[in-house]
Amino acid sequence: MKTIKCMMDHLYWADGRILDALEKSKTKNKDLLKLVRHVAVAETVWLSRLQGQGSTQYLLWEEAEGLMKIRTMFEENAEQYRVYIEGLEESKLDEMIDYANLSGIPFRTSIRDILLQVILHGQYHRGQINRLLRIESAEPVQVDYITFVKR
Known part of the structure; x- marks a missing residue:
């Protein structure tokens, strides 16, 4: 649990740094x-599945309504993930969750793998966002895990 909690703390930090760079x-x-926006919505989708709720109402690839709305989504996600993880016992990490993907196809995945998906998915896209910032001649931001732990 210690590693997952630390990696999730990194995710919250990195999401905030990316938003700051975009602003x-x-x-x-x-x-x-x-x-x-896709990163924020994907975090919401996985959280809803972990909470036993449906996720088919979410659209992963819609136009963004502005950075403030996206920041609010990230902040709400972070708050809800913290609550979820705080109540999660390590013995439950390998418990399986049944859910349907956004196309309605049923899946079964462990809590551990869902949390790792959230962590790795965000990092993948933050790299893409930094690349696009650089293309726009904007300053990309350091979001590596090692930078997080050295701060």
């Missing part, structure tokens, strides 16, 4: 904003 860049790039 600083003043980007209007719709694809870039759509990508960061």
Whole structure:
């Protein structure tokens, strides 16, 4: 649990740093904003599955309504993940969760693998966001795990 908690703390930190970099860049790039929104919505989707709720109401690839709305989504996700993880016992990590993907296809995945998916999915897309920031001549932000633990 200690490792997962630390990796989730890194996720909250890295999400915030990416949002700060996007605000600083003043980007209007719709694809870039759509990508960061996708990360926030994907975190919400997986959280709803962990909580035993449906997720088919979410749309992963919609245009963003603005960075403030996205920041609110990330903050709400972080708060709810913290509550979820705080109540999670290590012995439950390998418990299986039944859910349907956004197309309605049923799946069964362990809590551990879902949490790792959330962690790795966000890191993958933060790398893409940093690349797009660089293409726009904006300053990318350091979001590596080692930077997080050294701060």
